[in-house]
Amino acid sequence: MEMFTTLFSIALGAILVNNFIFAQFLGICPFMGVSKKVDTAMGMGVAVIFVMGVASVFTWLVNEFLLVPFHLEFMQTIAFILVIAALVQFIEMFLQKSVPALYSALGIYLPLITTNCAVLGVALLNIQNGYNFIESLVYGVTGGIGFLVAIVLFASVRERLEFSDCPKSFEGFPIALITAGLLALCFMGFSGLKVVW
Amino acid sequence: MNTVVTCVVILGVLGAVFGLVLAFAAKVFAVEKDPREEAIAACLPGANCGGCGYAGCGGYAAAVVKGEAATNCCAAGGEEVAAKVAEIMGVSAGESVKMVAEVHCSGGGADKSKYEYMGIHDCLAAARLPGGGPLACKYGCLGMGTCESVCPFDAIHVVDGVAKVDVEKCKACKKCVDICPRHIISLEPYKTKRHVAIPCSSKDKGPAVTKVCSNGCIGCGLCAKACPKEAITVTDFLAKIDYDKCVGCGLCAQKCPRKLIVIDGKVPVIKPKPAAAKPAASAAAKPAAPTAVKPAAEKKDESKQ
Numbered sequence: 001m002e003m004f005t006t007l008f009s010i011a012l013g014a015i016l017v018n019n020f021i022f023a024q025f026l027g028i029c030p031f032m033g034v035s036k037k038v039d040t041a042m043g044m045g046v047a048v049i050f051v052m053g054v055a056s057v058f059t060w061l062v063n064e065f066l067l068v069p070f071h072l073e074f075m076q077t078i079a080f081i082l083v084i085a086a087l088v089q090f091i092e093m094f095l096q097k098s099v100p101a102l103y104s105a106l107g108i109y110l111p112l113i114t115t116n117c118a119v120l121g122v123a124l125l126n127i128q129n130g131y132n133f134i135e136s137l138v139y140g141v142t143g144g145i146g147f148l149v150a151i152v153l154f155a156s157v158r159e160r161l162e163f164s165d166c167p168k169s170f171e172g173f174p175i176a177l178i179t180a181g182l183l184a185l186c187f188m189g190f191s192g193l194k195v196v197w
Numbered sequence: 198m199n200t201v202v203t204c205v206v207i208l209g210v211l212g213a214v215f216g217l218v219l220a221f222a223a224k225v226f227a228v229e230k231d232p233r234e235e236a237i238a239a240c241l242p243g244a245n246c247g248g249c250g251y252a253g254c255g256g257y258a259a260a261v262v263k264g265e266a267a268t269n270c271c272a273a274g275g276e277e278v279a280a281k282v283a284e285i286m287g288v289s290a291g292e293s294v295k296m297v298a299e300v301h302c303s304g305g306g307a308d309k310s311k312y313e314y315m316g317i318h319d320c321l322a323a324a325r326l327p328g329g330g331p332l333a334c335k336y337g338c339l340g341m342g343t344c345e346s347v348c349p350f351d352a353i354h355v356v357d358g359v360a361k362v363d364v365e366k367c368k369a370c371k372k373c374v375d376i377c378p379r380h381i382i383s384l385e386p387y388k389t390k391r392h393v394a395i396p397c398s399s400k401d402k403g404p405a406v407t408k409v410c411s412n413g414c415i416g417c418g419l420c421a422k423a424c425p426k427e428a429i430t431v432t433d434f435l436a437k438i439d440y441d442k443c444v445g446c447g448l449c450a451q452k453c454p455r456k457l458i459v460i461d462g463k464v465p466v467i468k469p470k471p472a473a474a475k476p477a478a479s480a481a482a483k484p485a486a487p488t489a490v491k492p493a494a495e496k497k498d499e500s501k502q
Binding site: 070071078094098 | 200203204207208211212215216218219222223225226227228
């Protein structure tokens with residue numbers, strides 16, 4: 001039961017309290033870039049969940065069985081970039097052959113995520129927080145869910161912004177940045193959440 | 198020193214392993230692409246104009262190979278490309294109808310404006326003004342050449358305050374159709390011989406049209422009555438041609454009281470009716486014959502040029 005509580009608090013933290021975008025400001029590039037339409041935002045979000053989950057598993061394994069035994073923890077960043085890049089490439093090839101439906105659904109977003117800092121961030125945070133294998137997996141997947149929630153919320157606001165009557169100098173990107181800031185402020189309301197068992 | 202060595206070794210091995218795995222995966226998971234797709238993409242114009250309705254030439258090539266698209270959808274390439282694509286796919290090309298953009302305004306009211314416009318020389322900007330721009334006719338071409346600036350084929354130009362399409366250069370990419378704030382440009386099937394057009398978009402009643410335009414359609418319906426094939430219909434005081442039925446006889450153009458209807462881009466010289474010219478039958482009939490022949494001869498010369 002205690003493990004369940006830990007996992008639940010990790011999940012809650014990743015989705016709401018320490019949301020990757022609104023609290024940690026990781027993965028802002030795709031957040032601003034592909035949030036013009038809810039459809040594309042959804043595609044990006046699902047792809048991020050997928051890659052973050054798989055990446056946290058593999059980086060945890062590489063860290064635990066390769067870097068730690070050789071006392072090379074300072075090489076984490078470089079090693080993880082290598083792992084994530086190779087992993088995404090491999091997944092792309094695998095999906096194209098085996099699950100074409102999923103491949104066409106994720107489409108262009110999959111290779112885009114290779115250099116997403118949220119993915120590298122989740123890998124490094126797993127190690128920093130001292131998570132075990134299961135916890136890393138949960139943190140990765142729920143971190144992705146947090147990203148999905150954030151980008152879909154933002155995209156639906158942005159769709160409406162298109163038709164709003166805002167001052168000329170704020171049209172487009174400036175008002176989008178302000179909106180993102182306001183959303184981040186809203187998410188600060190979650191910072192008091194805590195799971196007590 | 199030792200750490201540096203292990204560092205290099207570990208990362209080197211890691212990179213090498215990943216490299217090998219990826220190289221292996223590329224072989225195992227290689228997806229066979231239809232070679233016809235590349236061949237088709239190679240003979241398409243490559244302008245990615247989107248006139249076929251797919252995302253660029255590559256998208257169209259993929260759709261053809263899948264069997265979703267016909268082989269003659271490429272408007273920019275025309276029949277030549279359609280034939281090549283059909284040859285690659287191993288089917289007969291079929292006849293592709295040449296589509297061209299048509300401006301539904303003759304510019305008869307281009308000189309009549311409600312007020313003096315001093316803004317940016319751009320239709321999109323002018324159309325946002327109260328009353329939809331300075332032009333007195335609220336349906337007419339604003340003549341500021343926004344269509345001209347988006348045309349990738351240099352096929353549309355503003356002449357005497359109204360946009361004119363060069364049918365030879367037009368590739369039916371729809372760029373002008375999409376950008377025109379008045380929505381008076383549309384793609385129409387182009388008859389290479391005797392193409393009849395009614396260049397007006399005004400849905401106003403007759404008196405309102407005559408006030409703002411020298412030859413706009415008043416919806417009198419004489420053309421519709423004159424047409425032997427029932428190819429012309431009048432709705433909202435505006436005559437429209439159904440090109441599936443039109444045979445290019447030009448009877449409508451002779452009847453039009455506004456001299457609006459054009460054949461091959463020109464208002465035809467109207468033959469005086471033998472019946473109407475009864476009082477001076479012998480005098481009028483003789484000169485009438487050469488005038489009727491002349492325009493036809495002129496047209497032949499044009500088509501050769």
